[in-house]
Amino acid sequence: MDQHLKRNLLKTMVRIRLFEEKVEELFLSGVLPGFVHLYIGEEAIASGVCSALKKSDYITSTHRGHGHVLAKGARMDRMMAELYGKKTGYCKGKGGSMHIFDFNLGVLGANGVVGGGFPIAVGAGLSAKLKRTDEVCVCFFGDGSSNRGTFHESLNMAAAWNLPVIYVCENNRYAATTPTHTTTSVNNIADRATGYGIPGVIVDGNNVEEVYSAAKNAIERARNGEGPTLIECKTYRIKGHFVGDPERYRSKDEVKEMKALDPIERYIKGLFDENVCTIEEVEEIYQGIRNEVIIAIKFAEGSPNPEPEDALTDLYVMEEGIYYA
Numbered sequence: 001m002d003q004h005l006k007r008n009l010l011k012t013m014v015r016i017r018l019f020e021e022k023v024e025e026l027f028l029s030g031v032l033p034g035f036v037h038l039y040i041g042e043e044a045i046a047s048g049v050c051s052a053l054k055k056s057d058y059i060t061s062t063h064r065g066h067g068h069v070l071a072k073g074a075r076m077d078r079m080m081a082e083l084y085g086k087k088t089g090y091c092k093g094k095g096g097s098m099h100i101f102d103f104n105l106g107v108l109g110a111n112g113v114v115g116g117g118f119p120i121a122v123g124a125g126l127s128a129k130l131k132r133t134d135e136v137c138v139c140f141f142g143d144g145s146s147n148r149g150t151f152h153e154s155l156n157m158a159a160a161w162n163l164p165v166i167y168v169c170e171n172n173r174y175a176a177t178t179p180t181h182t183t184t185s186v187n188n189i190a191d192r193a194t195g196y197g198i199p200g201v202i203v204d205g206n207n208v209e210e211v212y213s214a215a216k217n218a219i220e221r222a223r224n225g226e227g228p229t230l231i232e233c234k235t236y237r238i239k240g241h242f243v244g245d246p247e248r249y250r251s252k253d254e255v256k257e258m259k260a261l262d263p264i265e266r267y268i269k270g271l272f273d274e275n276v277c278t279i280e281e282v283e284e285i286y287q288g289i290r291n292e293v294i295i296a297i298k299f300a301e302g303s304p305n306p307e308p309e310d311a312l313t314d315l316y317v318m319e320e321g322i323y324y325a
């Protein structure tokens with residue numbers, strides 16, 4: 001792997017981490033409205049996978065979507081503005097954290113509906129196949145959502161029609177407050193691939209290079225018309241399910257133990273050992289991104305709120321005078 005790519009993998013992870021650390025602070029201090037799920041601890045997955053994609057490829061995301069969207073190239077200032085509820089945000093301030101999208105970047109949307117990305121990913125894969133482009137779609141999803149019907153329907157159809165979809169499971173051991181093993185029929189989500197006749201791969205989701213390599217292989221297969229792959233990334237969510245979660249379902253010791261596997265700290269150590277980066281270069285990366293975060297906040301704070309009449313735009317109108325969201 002070339003050194004430029006290694007540095008970019010680090011940069012992407014740090015970009016997600018620093019954005020979210022600031023979002024957490026702003027949310028806890030009452031500046032941000034809405035509801036926020038943090039991706040802290042899972043950054044290696046979005047960074048590894050999206051670094052193996054082209055701009056024209058698609059992703060579907062989840063309620064924990066900041067990392068996916070940033071890694072696919074979203075603008076931090078428009079994301080921050082969306083979280084502030086401002087008109088310059090990705091959804092004109094009307095969607096919030098769980099609905100960020102950018103069709104120009106192939107980001108088909110974060111999604112407040114758990115398991116909501118599965119059918120969309122099949123649609124994106126089918127459109128690429130019918131249009132005979134070599135685009136692929138990555139469907140990010142959590143361990144909990146793999147127990148929804150949409151998961152099974154989606155894998156079956158993508159496999160039956162040999163669609164270019166890569167399923168990336170972020171197994172962070174919990175679905176909200178529920179430990180995964182108490183509600184899941186298999187030890188590994190990747191085992192479910194067998195039921196659909198597609199490859200199932202397990203990777204250390206806190207090792208960005210391992211994630212990148214697995215994603216690259218699966219993406220190549222999909223581009224070559226060889227159909228879908230299910231990649232299960234074993235990881236851990238360091239923060240609560242949502243900002244403000246009292247976290248009564250897990251011990252502080254468990255969190256401490258898992259924090260030692262922090263994907264960013266581990267990667268930086270590895271880069272030092274391989275002489276890819278110096279401490280100064282890493283500090284430069286952090287400083288550049290801290291500046292990006294400050295600029296994003298200034299942009300958001302200086303942006304206007306949506307107008308009251310904007311509440312009735314961007315809706316599907318089915319009958320005159322009746323609006324459906």
Ligand SMILES: Cc1ncc(C[n+]2csc(CCOP(=O)(O)OP(=O)(O)O)c2C)c(N)n1
Nearest residue numbers: 064112113114142143144145172174175176
């Ligand atoms: C259809 C649906 N059911 C329930 C919820 C409430 N809910 C939000 S997140 C979540 C847990 C999802 O767990 P997982 O898929 O493992 O993702 P993680 O939060 O761990 O990233 C639940 C049950 C929802 N948003 N949508």
Ligand SMILES: [Mg+2]
Nearest residue numbers: 142143174175
């Ligand atoms: Mg989970």
